[in-house]
Amino acid sequence: MQITFASYNIHKAVGLDRRRDHERILRVLLEIDADVVALQEVDRRFGRRMAVLPLDAIHAATDYVPVPLSMKPDSLGWHGNALLVRKGIDLVEAAPVPLPVVEPRGAIRADLLLEGRRVRAIGMHLDLSGLRRRHQVRSVLDHCADCDHHVPTVLMGDLNEWSQRGGCLREFDGEAWRVLSPGRSFPSRRPIARLDRIIVSPEWQVLGTNVHHSPLSATGSDHLPVFATLSLPKK
Numbered sequence: 001m002q003i004t005f006a007s008y009n010i011h012k013a014v015g016l017d018r019r020r021d022h023e024r025i026l027r028v029l030l031e032i033d034a035d036v037v038a039l040q041e042v043d044r045r046f047g048r049r050m051a052v053l054p055l056d057a058i059h060a061a062t063d064y065v066p067v068p069l070s071m072k073p074d075s076l077g078w079h080g081n082a083l084l085v086r087k088g089i090d091l092v093e094a095a096p097v098p099l100p101v102v103e104p105r106g107a108i109r110a111d112l113l114l115e116g117r118r119v120r121a122i123g124m125h126l127d128l129s130g131l132r133r134r135h136q137v138r139s140v141l142d143h144c145a146d147c148d149h150h151v152p153t154v155l156m157g158d159l160n161e162w163s164q165r166g167g168c169l170r171e172f173d174g175e176a177w178r179v180l181s182p183g184r185s186f187p188s189r190r191p192i193a194r195l196d197r198i199i200v201s202p203e204w205q206v207l208g209t210n211v212h213h214s215p216l217s218a219t220g221s222d223h224l225p226v227f228a229t230l231s232l233p234k235k
Contacts, residue, residue, distance in 0.1 A: 038123030079106025
């Protein structure tokens with residue numbers, strides 16, 4: 001089984017031209033053509049936290065289905081985090097992942113059924129504070145450990161971690177997780193930092209990782225999307 005996971009901080013669909021353009025973001029998603037996508041900053045921050053990607057536009061322009069996690073009627077996700085899955089992938093269950101927060105950050109989990117295998121995807125957007133990020137990663141790992149089913153898992157998102165191996169990434173040491181670094185993804189015009197990461201449990205074989213850099217993605221957000229193509233051996 002081969003599957004592509006992607007993570008994209010869409011900056012509330014506001015591009016470097018300062019225009020909010022949800023259609024541009026959806027076209028970038030079509031370019032990536034991943035099976036599961038974790039989005040960050042998908043809701044406006046204040047008030048009704050309205051989604052910047054209209055649900056009808058997602059259905060009309062893509063073959064993605066948002067994982068139903070909205071806690072507010074006009075939102076798409078939880079604290080700006082959303083997961084999109086390709087049609088045909090079955091959702092088993094979904095839940096927000098509690099994080100210790102000062103800023104409005106969050107994480108979400110979806111257990112999916114792919115070709116008869118249960119797998120887990122977690123999208124997250126971590127704090128600007130280094131100490132808080134470490135606490136948040138620990139909370140995500142504790143949440144995974146407390147789940148009823150222990151299954152192949154992919155964690156992904158904007159970790160806000162500028163260090164290549166230190167900081168909150170140290171929380172994965174000794175836990176059998178593999179931290180993937182697809183490449184420099186921030187800022188999108190001239191990327192210098194690897195803020196967007198994908199972390200996989202040991203069951204996965206990594207076939208490839210990359211940063212999606214196209215004319216649309218270079219202007220659609222302040223982050224570039226990252227992705228990883230993974231496979232699971234047959235049982």
